[in-house]
Amino acid sequence: MPEKKKQHKQNKSGAAAPAKKKKCKKASTEKEVSERQRRILEIKKTLVQQKEQLLQEAGSALNTLPDENAFPDMGDQATAEIDRNFMLRLRGREQRLLKKIELALERIDNDTYGVCDICGCEIGIRRLEVRPVTTMCIECKTEQEEEEKVIEP
Numbered sequence: 001m002p003e004k005k006k007q008h009k010q011n012k013s014g015a016a017a018p019a020k021k022k023k024c025k026k027a028s029t030e031k032e033v034s035e036r037q038r039r040i041l042e043i044k045k046t047l048v049q050q051k052e053q054l055l056q057e058a059g060s061a062l063n064t065l066p067d068e069n070a071f072p073d074m075g076d077q078a079t080a081e082i083d084r085n086f087m088l089r090l091r092g093r094e095q096r097l098l099k100k101i102e103l104a105l106e107r108i109d110n111d112t113y114g115v116c117d118i119c120g121c122e123i124g125i126r127r128l129e130v131r132p133v134t135t136m137c138i139e140c141k142t143e144q145e146e147e148e149k150v151i152e153p
Contacts, residue, residue, distance in 0.1 A: 024121035036114070039125050043132045044108050051101045054094050100133035116140055 071077040107113035114123045116137040123137045136144065 024119070036125055039129065040108060040113060043128055044105065047101050047105055047108075047132055051098060051105070054098050054101075058091065058094060058098075097133070103135075104133045118144075 071080060104113060114125070114128055115121070116123055117135045118140040119137060121137055123134060127134060127138055134141070
């Protein structure tokens with residue numbers, strides 16, 4: 001489990017100032033809690049289906065990966081190489097997605113799914129439905145992306 005990091009922002013003088021403590025919104029009634037759990041179980045079913053589909057597609061894709069043939073025309077050989085690299089890059093992305101799906105399923109089983117890794121607040125159910133492998137609430141993810149924009153030119 002990743003460690004929770006204290007986020008620091010720089011104040012006007014350039015010194016690091018601790019990030020403001022965020023007030024978490026939690027489901028307050030038993031009905032809200034049970035509705036959230038029901039929707040998380042629906043997300044779990046979707047994740048399991050997506051995992052099975054990825055595994056099935058990966059198996060068939062390995063059988064259809066273009067061969068490394070020597071083509072008489074250099075243009076044909078270059079095209080075949082580009083196609084092969086593209087397919088391998090797609091497989092790499094699918095592998096990373098598969099790992100994220102497995103981690104999300106593990107968090108569901110451990111009752112830690114839907115909790116932000118940064119601030120510890122509940123992640124909104126609509127965000128989880130749209131991006132079921134997320135580990136950050138929208139506020140923390142937005143802040144992270146803004147910090148990345150500042151770092152990258």
